[in-house]
Amino acid sequence: xxxxxxxxxxxxxxxxxxxxxxxxxxxxxxxxxxxxxxxxxxxxxxxxxxxxxxxxxxxxxxxxxxxxxxxxxxxxxxxxxxxxxxxxxxxxxxxxxxxxxxxxxxxxxxxxxxxxxxxxxxxxxxxxxxxxxxxxxxx
Numbered sequence: 129x130x131x132x133x134x135x136x137x138x139x140x141x142x143x144x145x146x147x148x149x150x151x152x153x154x155x156x157x158x159x160x161x162x163x164x165x166x167x168x169x170x171x172x173x174x175x176x177x178x179x180x181x182x183x184x185x186x187x188x189x190x191x192x193x194x195x196x197x198x199x200x201x202x203x204x205x206x207x208x209x210x211x212x213x214x215x216x217x218x219x220x221x222x223x224x225x226x227x228x229x230x231x232x233x234x235x236x237x238x239x240x241x242x243x244x245x246x247x248x249x250x251x252x253x254x255x256x257x258x259x260x261x262x263x264x265x266x267x
Contacts, residue, residue, distance in 0.1 A: 154192050161185045180216035187212060204244055211240050 131139070161182065168178050191205040218225070218233050225233070 150192060150196060154189070157185050157188045157192070177216055177220045180212055180219060184209060184212050184216065204247055207240050207244050207247075211237055211244075214240075 164178060164181055164185065168174050187205065187209045191201065191209070194205065195201045214233055214237050218230065218237075222230075
């Protein structure tokens, strides 16, 4: 099916909206990093929770950079962010968490890590082909 003028106009419009949202996320993340650094500076101490929060922001920026550079987003990046977020929650709330919730959080981190390993194995063992002409040339 060939795209008509309306389809092309909508694609262009959605592309502009997408770029605007990505730029907004980038600026918001940079602002949040400055807020976190200011909080650390004013507190006069760095905690593990602060470091994990900065790693969360770093992963978000890395995900944005990869998406802007390639136009695609590997599913691994949100999984990395999920692991860091769960680890941060676990570290910050360790005093108030009961044994079952701690077990569930640890199990969740483990399951996400296994999912990342499976996805990485799948990408290495069964790589993606960008277009059908490359697939016929590889055979």
